[in-house]
Amino acid sequence: MMTEDTRPLVQVVAGILLDPNGRYLLSSRPEGKPYAGYWEFAGGKVEAGESDFQALQREFEEELGIRILAATPWLTKVHSYEHAHVRLHFLWVEADQWTGEIQSREGQKWAWQKAGDFTVAPMLPANSALLRSLSIPRQLQGRLKSGFSGQNSMGEYHVVPYLSAQHQTVSAVLLDFADWQQGKPIEAPSVWPIIENAEQWRQVQNADAVVWKVADEAAAGQVADILAQGVAMPLIVAAPESLISIYREQWQSMGAHAVLTDNDIEAV
Numbered sequence: 001m002m003t004e005d006t007r008p009l010v011q012v013v014a015g016i017l018l019d020p021n022g023r024y025l026l027s028s029r030p031e032g033k034p035y036a037g038y039w040e041f042a043g044g045k046v047e048a049g050e051s052d053f054q055a056l057q058r059e060f061e062e063e064l065g066i067r068i069l070a071a072t073p074w075l076t077k078v079h080s081y082e083h084a085h086v087r088l089h090f091l092w093v094e095a096d097q098w099t100g101e102i103q104s105r106e107g108q109k110w111a112w113q114k115a116g117d118f119t120v121a122p123m124l125p126a127n128s129a130l131l132r133s134l135s136i137p138r139q140l141q142g143r144l145k146s147g148f149s150g151q152n153s154m155g156e157y158h159v160v161p162y163l164s165a166q167h168q169t170v171s172a173v174l175l176d177f178a179d180w181q182q183g184k185p186i187e188a189p190s191v192w193p194i195i196e197n198a199e200q201w202r203q204v205q206n207a208d209a210v211v212w213k214v215a216d217e218a219a220a221g222q223v224a225d226i227l228a229q230g231v232a233m234p235l236i237v238a239a240p241e242s243l244i245s246i247y248r249e250q251w252q253s254m255g256a257h258a259v260l261t262d263n264d265i266e267a268v
Helices: 052-064 125-133 177-181 217-229 241-254
Strands: 009-017 024-028 043-045 072-080 085-093 110-113 141-143 147-152 155-161 172-176 191-195 210-213 235-239 258-261
Touching (some): 009 024, 043 052, 052 085, 072 125, 072 241, 172 177, 177 191, 210 217, 217 235, 241 258
Parallel strands (some): 009 085, 172 191, 191 210, 210 235, 235 258
Antiparallel strands (some): 072 085, 141 147, 147 155
């Protein structure tokens, strides 16, 4: 039986740093630290008085000698290690949002990796689900009714509705919230519930990714409220153009994994 970790939560930041080819930077933990030699996304503890972004800037300067110019929130995860109970804030750093030449200032190794094709090991335990999330493209096109797609560094990524006859061969399957609640068995690499409000959001926290179908201003505000709290899995927001034009920038800056324009959704 699992017991709740009552140790204080240590706030930690880590950077998903990209290069111009869409690869992600991983570095090994240096000697003298817990899990020495394990691979992770660079970062470290948030010090008193620091924002997450300030902590990320300091850690990347200290560890790798590069300067972070900008970053946006992505996922927030809680993990219990033997040595600490940590809340990990992952920030997304595009290729044009950092500058400098990478240096191994703590004697660590570093490597550029493709999502879905990582070649270094062992990986830090907290990062297993995170690595799967990185395979989901951040630019998606299509409709919930017929499916949507995008591209990652390994090629095409297709997401289709459950009733599609092709769902055995795609990257992920969409499932209505009611079917998700019933635990409908599906043979697919990944299953994404479609939700429409904050109450449903609270019931899908073990999903690989979640699609939030937004049809009105109230739901749009709920998405922003949830993102402000930090999300543990990729949140894809689908909405008609009338709402996308108002909220896209806000949702993306707060950590939405992707924003999908779907004019089949009737705005209320």
